[in-house]
Amino acid sequence: xxxxxxxxxxxxxxxxxxxxxxxxxxxxxxxxxxxxxxxxxxxxxxxxxxxxxxxxxxxxxxxxxxxxxxxxxxxxxxxxxxxxxxxxxxxxxxxxxxxxxxxxxxxxxxxx
Amino acid sequence: xxxxxxxxxxxxxxxxxxxxxxxxxxxxxxxxxxxxxxxxxxxxxxxxxxxxxxxxxxxxxxxxxxxxxxxxxxxxxxxxxxxxxxxxxxxxxxxxxxxxxxxxxxxxxxxxx
Numbered sequence: 001x002x003x004x005x006x007x008x009x010x011x012x013x014x015x016x017x018x019x020x021x022x023x024x025x026x027x028x029x030x031x032x033x034x035x036x037x038x039x040x041x042x043x044x045x046x047x048x049x050x051x052x053x054x055x056x057x058x059x060x061x062x063x064x065x066x067x068x069x070x071x072x073x074x075x076x077x078x079x080x081x082x083x084x085x086x087x088x089x090x091x092x093x094x095x096x097x098x099x100x101x102x103x104x105x106x107x108x109x110x111x112x
Numbered sequence: 113x114x115x116x117x118x119x120x121x122x123x124x125x126x127x128x129x130x131x132x133x134x135x136x137x138x139x140x141x142x143x144x145x146x147x148x149x150x151x152x153x154x155x156x157x158x159x160x161x162x163x164x165x166x167x168x169x170x171x172x173x174x175x176x177x178x179x180x181x182x183x184x185x186x187x188x189x190x191x192x193x194x195x196x197x198x199x200x201x202x203x204x205x206x207x208x209x210x211x212x213x214x215x216x217x218x219x220x221x222x223x224x225x
Binding site: 004006032035041042043044045048056057070091093099101102103104105106108 | 157210
């Protein structure tokens with residue numbers, strides 16, 4: 001059973017561009033979570049989705065950030081008009097229910 | 113919001129020694145999870161604890177869910193060089209729209225051969 005897949009692993013963007021991060025959950029998992037990690041810090045929750053629905057987006061900035069988990073295909077975290085402060089590692093996790101979460105390898109976003 | 117205090121922040125130990133780290137919170141959790149993260153990788157689940165007082169082992173790792181539901185500890189026995197990494201505790205409450213993990217800031221473990 002393949003683990004959580006994320007791509008790209010590394011993403012470089014210039015200020016003002018858009019960043020799209022993709023996450024494919026483990027087979028059979030319908031709950032997806034996105035977290036952000038700054039250097040030397042723990043992970044901070046951003047958004048929780050279940051197929052086609054956003055359940056909790058309390059950790060996601062209201063401007064420029066959006067997330068979706070369509071019926072078919074991966075979950076997408078989109079950051080519009082990126083700024084230097086968006087540089088971080090973004091992790092996706094999945095779970096079969098609201099329980100133990102399994103993490104992907106992350107996408108390291110660098111904004112120049 | 114909820115916060116986890118994880119200690120120690122870092123540890124330098126000799127190969128073969130035992131390690132102990134813990135997490136405390138001002139609020140209760142339904143589930144405690146322990147993860148290990150290597151540089152450039154995502155957190156890997158080590159142990160999951162679902163019931164207050166539960167003591168669970170995974171090889172050389174042992175973790176306990178505190179009876180008050182506000183704390184947890186992780187022990188590593190007979191450490192080896194590949195134990196090097198950052199260990200995170202995480203608490204989970206699920207109810208209503210909740211389901212997100214609250215993470216500690218991590219314990220960085222260094223092992224001298």
